[in-house]
Structures are given as structure tokens and as C-alpha cells.
Amino acid sequence: MRMVDVCAFYSPDGGGVRAYIDQKLKTAPAMGHEVIVIAPGERDEVFRIGEGSILRTIAAPPLPFDRRYRYFNDEARLHGELDRWRPDHLEASSPWSSASMVGRWQGSASRAVMLHSDPLAAYAYRWLGGVFTRGAIDRMFGRFWSHLRNLDRMFDLIVTPSGGYRQRLLAGGLSKVRTVALGVEPGRFGPHLRDEALRRDLLAGLGLDPSATLLVGLGRLSPEKRWKMVIRAVGNASTRQKIGLLIVGEGRQRAQLEAACRLYPSIALVGHISDRSDIARLLASADGLVHGCESETFGFAVSEARASGTPVLVPDRGGAGEQLHCGSGCAYRPGDERSLTQALTSFVDCESAERRVAAVRARTVRTMDEHFSELFAGYAALPLHPLPRPGVEPSSIGSGVTAAAPVR
Numbered sequence: 001m002r003m004v005d006v007c008a009f010y011s012p013d014g015g016g017v018r019a020y021i022d023q024k025l026k027t028a029p030a031m032g033h034e035v036i037v038i039a040p041g042e043r044d045e046v047f048r049i050g051e052g053s054i055l056r057t058i059a060a061p062p063l064p065f066d067r068r069y070r071y072f073n074d075e076a077r078l079h080g081e082l083d084r085w086r087p088d089h090l091e092a093s094s095p096w097s098s099a100s101m102v103g104r105w106q107g108s109a110s111r112a113v114m115l116h117s118d119p120l121a122a123y124a125y126r127w128l129g130g131v132f133t134r135g136a137i138d139r140m141f142g143r144f145w146s147h148l149r150n151l152d153r154m155f156d157l158i159v160t161p162s163g164g165y166r167q168r169l170l171a172g173g174l175s176k177v178r179t180v181a182l183g184v185e186p187g188r189f190g191p192h193l194r195d196e197a198l199r200r201d202l203l204a205g206l207g208l209d210p211s212a213t214l215l216v217g218l219g220r221l222s223p224e225k226r227w228k229m230v231i232r233a234v235g236n237a238s239t240r241q242k243i244g245l246l247i248v249g250e251g252r253q254r255a256q257l258e259a260a261c262r263l264y265p266s267i268a269l270v271g272h273i274s275d276r277s278d279i280a281r282l283l284a285s286a287d288g289l290v291h292g293c294e295s296e297t298f299g300f301a302v303s304e305a306r307a308s309g310t311p312v313l314v315p316d317r318g319g320a321g322e323q324l325h326c327g328s329g330c331a332y333r334p335g336d337e338r339s340l341t342q343a344l345t346s347f348v349d350c351e352s353a354e355r356r357v358a359a360v361r362a363r364t365v366r367t368m369d370e371h372f373s374e375l376f377a378g379y380a381a382l383p384l385h386p387l388p389r390p391g392v393e394p395s396s397i398g399s400g401v402t403a404a405a406p407v408r
Contacts, residue, residue, distance in 0.1 A: 001032075001033045001034070001088045001089055001376070001379065001380055002033070002034040002035075002036070002085070002086070002087050002088045002089070003028065003033055003034065003035045003036070003087055003088065003089045003090075003091060003376075003379065004035075004036045004037075004038060004082060004085050004087035004089075004090050004091070004109075005021070005024065005035065005036070005037045005038070005091045005092075005093055005114075006038050006072075006078065006082075006090070006091065006092050006093065006098055006101075006102050007021055007037050007038065007039045007093040007094070008039070008040060008071060008072055008092075008093065008094035008096060008098040009069055009093065009094055009116065009117070010037060010039035010040075010093075011039075011068050011069050011070075013068045013250070015219065015220045015249075016116070016220075016298075016300050017093065017116050019300065020116065020182070021037055021039075021093075023185065023368050023372075024037070024372065025037060025049045025050065025053040025055065026049075026050065026053070027368065027369060027372045028052070028053060028372065028376070029050055029051055029052030029053050031372065031373065031376060033052070033376060034052045034053070035052070035053050035054070036053075036054040036055075036056060036085050036087070037053075037054070037055050037056065038056045038057075038058065038078070038081055038082075038085075039055065039056070039057050039058070040057070040058055040059075040060030040069075040070035040071055040072050041057025041058060041059065041060065041070060042057070042059065042070070043057065043059050044057065044058060044059050045057045056081065056085075058072070058074075058077060058078070058081065060072055060073060060074075061073060065252075066252060071096075071097075071098070072097070072098045072101060075101045075104070078098075078101050078102075078105075079101075079104075079105050079106075082102075082105050082107060083107070086107070086109075087107070087109045088109055088110070088384075089109055089110050089111070089112070089379045089380075089382065090102060090105070090107070090109040090110070090111040090112075091111065091112050091113070091114055091379075092111070092112075092113045092114070092155075093113075093114050093116055094116070094117065095113065095115055095117065095119065095147075095148065095151065096119075099113050099151055099155075100147075100150070100151070100154070103151060103154030103155055104154070107385070108384045108385045109384065109385065110156050110157075110379065110382035110383060110384055110385065111154075111155050111156055111157075111382075111385075112155055112156060112157035112158070112159055112379060112382070113151055113155050113157075113158050113159065114159045115158065115159065115160050115161075115165065115297060116161075116297060117297060118165055118295050118296075118297050118318075119144070120137070120138070120141060120144065121294065121295035121318065122224040122295040123224070124137050124140070124141050125137060125295070126223075126224060126295065126335070128140075129335070138172065145172050145173070148169065148172065148174060149172070149173050149174060152173075152174040152175060152176050152177075155176065156176065156382045156383070157176050157178060157378065157379075157382060158174060158176050158177045158178070159177075159178055159179075159180050159375070159378075160177060160178070160179050160180075160297065161179070161180065161181055161182045161297045161298035161319060162179065162181070162296075162297055162298055162318070162319040162322050163179050163322060164317070164318065164319070164321075164322060165179075165297055165319070166178070166179045178378065180371060180374050180375050180378065181298070181366055181371065182298045182300070182303070182366070182368065182371050183303065183365065183366035183367045183368045183369075183370055183371045184300070184303050184304050184307045184365055184366070184367055184368065185276065185367075185368055186367040186368065186369050188276060188277075188280050188304075188307075189280045189283065189284070189304050189307035189308045189365075190280075190284065190307065190308060190309070191284055191308060191309030191310075191356075191360050191363070192284075193280050193281050193283075193284035193285070193308065194284040194285050194308075194309075195281055195284070195285045196210075196285070198281060198282070198285045199214055199285040199286070199287075202214060202244070202246060202285070203244050205268070206244035206245075206246070206265070206266045206267070206268060207265050207266060208242055208244045208266055209242075211242065212242035212243060212244055212266075213241070213242065213243045213244070213287045213288065213347075213348045214244050214246070214285070214286050214287045214288075215234065215243060215244065215245045215246070215286060215287065215288050215289070215290050215313075216245070216246050216247075216248065216282060216283060216286040216288075216289050216290070216305075216310075217230055217245060217246070217247040217248065217249075217289070217290050217291070217292070218247075218248045218249060218279070218283070218289065218301040218304075218305075219248075219249050219291070219293070219301055220249055220250070220251045221247075221249045221250060221251030221252065221253040221254050221257055221269075222251045222252060222253055223253065224293055224295050225249075225292055225293045226292030226293055226294075226335065227247060227253065227257050227260075227292060228256070228257070228260055229292055229335065229337050229340065230245075230247075230290055230292040230340070231245070231247075231257065231260045231261060231264065231267055232260075232337055233337050233340040233341040233344060234264070234267060234290065234344060235263065235264040235267060236337075236341045237341050237344040237345050237348065238264065238266050238267075240345065241345065241348045241349075242266075243266060243344065243348060244266045244267070245266065245267045245268070245290065246268055246269075246270055246282075246286075247261070247267075247268070247269045247270065248270055248271070248272070248273050248279070248282070249269075249271070249272060250271060250272040254269070254271075257269055279304070280304075280308065283304055283305050283308040283310050284308040284309065284310060286305075286310055287310070287311070287355075287356070288310060288311045288312065288313060288329070288347060289301060289302065289305035289310055289311075289312045289313070289329075290312075290313045290340075290344070291312060291313065291314045291315070291320050292315070292340075293315070293318070293320060294315035294317045294318040294320070294321065294334035294335065295318055296318045296319040296320045297318075297319045298319040298320075299314070299318070299319045299320035299323060302314055302319075302320045302323045303323055303365055303366075306323060306325075306328050306359070306363050306365050307363060307365040308363075309356065309359050309360035309363050310356070310359060311328060311329040311330075311347070311355050311356065311359040312324065312328060312329035312359075313329055313330055313331075313332065313340070313343055313344065313347060314329065314331055314332075315331065315332060315333070315334035315335070316331035316332065316333065316334065317334045318334070321334075327359060328359050328363070329347075329359065330343050330346065330347055331343070
């Protein structure tokens with residue numbers, strides 16, 4: 001099966017979506033499929049990522065609020081690319097305007113939308129949830145719901161990574177929604193990577209001795225991740241208990257968060273870590289992962305921590321909260337600094353060794369291979385559209401392609 005993924009939020013400097021696409025480019029050919037990812041980029045380029053996988057960038061303008069990302073602004077150009085590659089299956093990786101562009105393409109491919117983001121939870125519910133009910137907010141954003149229902153009509157399948165997101169979409173009038181949970185990179189994470197010397201050195205760098213609790217936060221530095229709340233809650237709890245926090249990530253809030261960290265001597269922002277092996281060692285060596293975002297559609301960092309046998313502190317809503325299983329950590333009320341502070345206090349009061357043993361026992365985690373196997377099987381079962389394919393002759397997947405190193 002030849003799959004084309006129109007991915008509006010792929011960026012070399014991106015986070016979860018980039019990691020997901022990178023894994024798809026590696027995994028699909030190993031499962032017998034071709035995959036071409038079309039993304040907005042600085043210039044027109046075509047890269048061979050591996051045998052049977054292509055990354056195609058189309059010159060596009062940057063997003064004004066985050067210039068690491070760009071957006072598709074030429075529907076005819078995008079349709080021309082789809083004519084060129086002639087997919088058996090077509091996927092849109094964003095619920096925004098690019099999905100509508102993909103849905104309007106007059107080709108015979110089956111098609112699906114993969115909802116990597118939850119705009120209502122990330123923005124509308126977060127901004128207005130302190131004043132209005134979710135039902136009232138949904139009514140205010142009726143045009144967006146109308147757009148989602150239109151995508152439901154245009155596409156054969158709407159894929160969500162979490163069950164809670166699916167239930168909200170079904171309640172909002174969509175009918176073709178299916179949950180296909182994500183997973184972790186196979187063979188990368190595990191409790192055997194725990195490094196007590198690394199843990200000791202990290203705590204020392206925060207002015208703490210080995211008897212302290214080492215927490216890690218991992219993710220993009222943006223408002224919906226609620227890092228300011230996490231920093232304040234850990235700072236409050238650390239006045240009574242010995243707690244250190246390392247936040248790993250990059251993003252537009254970096255300067256603000258660095259200033260917030262300076263108020264607490266045992267909290268530090270260390271920036272982006274590109275080596276996945278280093279991330280795996282860090283997660284396994286921490287005593288817990290603290291996560292502030294209730295609008296995750298899945299929560300890669302939470303899943304990776306669980307695979308490492310590391311307990312997690314998560315909001316009790318969203319994709320991150322859905323991953324909390326017996327023994328794997330504790331939950332708090334979303335967006336509630338006092339609730340998180342209380343959860344941190346209780347977490348640290350528990351015996352660290354016993355807590356970690358329980359987390360290791362509860363660490364059964366799905367892999368990305370399992371995710372893609374289920375996803376691709378679902379795509380293969382979809383019918384083709386009863387439309388003639390465009391008249392452009394298909395090109396070999398290797399023609400006119402620049403060789404490239406494997407995607408990180």
C-alpha cells in the first residue's frame with residue numbers, strides 16, 4: 001500500500017508530531033508499505049529517508065505565532081503533489097484547513113484524519129474553563145464543531161490516540177471516529193537503564209543530596225503544557241520536602257520559564273536533549289515524571305516514563321491521565337496548582353523504593369510497532385473512492401529524489 005501523509009505540523013525542530021512521523025517513515029517500509037510525507041517547509045525538497053519512505057517539503061510561509069512551523073497555503077499546489085504520488089491511502093495529520101484541502105482532492109484513495117492535536121482542550125477549554133462549562137464553550141465554538149463534522153463527512157475515518165477524545169467527538173456529532181492508541185519506541189526505554197551515579201550528579205547540580213526526590217518534566221515549552229503551574233507547585237512542595245525538578249524542552253516560553261526557575265534553587269530548565277538514549281537514561285534515573293498538560297491526545301513523555309518504570313504525576317483528564325494505571329503514579333485536578341502541590345507532597349511522602357517497584361510492575365506499555373500495525377491494517381480495510389485517479393502517470397518512488405540521512 002502506498003500511503004501519503006499530508007502533515008501540516010511536521011518540523012525538524014518539532015516535538016511529538018515530528019517524533020511520530022520519523023517513526024512512521026522508518027516503520028512503514030519494514031511492514032511492506034510505501035510512505036510519502038508531505039510537509040510545509042522553507043523550500044521545495046524531496047528526500048529519500050529510507051527504501052520506501054520519502055519526505056517531501058513544499059515551500060510555505062511560517063506561522064506567525066511559532067516560526068518553527070509553516071502552513072499549507074496553496075491548495076492547487078498540494079493537489080498537484082497528490083496527483084504526482086497517487087496514493088492508495090491518504091492521511092491528513094491536522095484538524096485545520098489542510099485537512100479540508102486533502103478532503104477536497106479528487107482522487108480515488110481512501111482517506112483518514114489523524115488527530116494529533118485537540119485544539120478545543122488546548123485553547124478554548126483552558127482559556128475559558130474557569131468561567132464557562134464545557135458545554136457552553138462548545139456552543140461558542142460551534143463553527144469549529146461544524147468544521148469537524150464536515151471532515152467526518154469528507155473522510156473515511158477519524159483517528160484519535162485516546163478514548164476520551166473519541167467520546168467527545170462522538171458526542172459532538174461525528175460518526176467515523178476510532179481510537180488507535182500510540183506507544184513508545186521499541187527497545188528504547190526500560191528500568192535497566194537506571195543510573196544512580198547520574199541521579200546523584202543531577203541532584204547535586206540542584207544543590208540536593210541523594211536522599212532528595214528527583215523529578216523530571218519533559219515536553220515543549222508552550223502555555224498549554226502548564227509549566228509555570230508545575231514550577232510553582234514543585235517550588236511550594238520543596239519548601240517542606242527535598243525535591244529537585246529538571247525540565248527538558250524547547251519552545252517560545254523558554255525565557256519566561258527560565259525566569260520562573262530562578263525563583264527556586266532546586267528547579268532548573270536544561271533545554272532540548274536530542275539524543276534519545278540520553279532521554280531514556282534520564283527517565284529511568286528519575287524518581288518521577290511530573291506532567292502539567294490535560295489537553296494531550298496521548299502523552300509520549302508519560303508513556304516513555306512508564307516504560308522506564310518511573311512513576312508519573314499527571315492530570316486526571318486527557319491522554320496523559322488515561323495512561324495512569326494502578327501502581328504507576330498519581331493524579332491531580334487539571335490546571336489546579338494546589339491539587340498538584342498536594343499530590344507532590346503525598347508522592348514524596350511515599351517510600352521511594354516501594355513506589356518504584358510498583359511502577360516497574362505496572363509498566364506494560366504499547367509499542368509504536370503495535371500502533372502502526374493496527375493503524376495500517378485499518379487503512380488497508382478502507383474502500384477506495386469510486387472516482388477515477390488523475391491522469392498523471394505515477395513516478396517511481398525513487399525518481400528525482402535526493403538521498404538523505406535517516407530522520408532523527
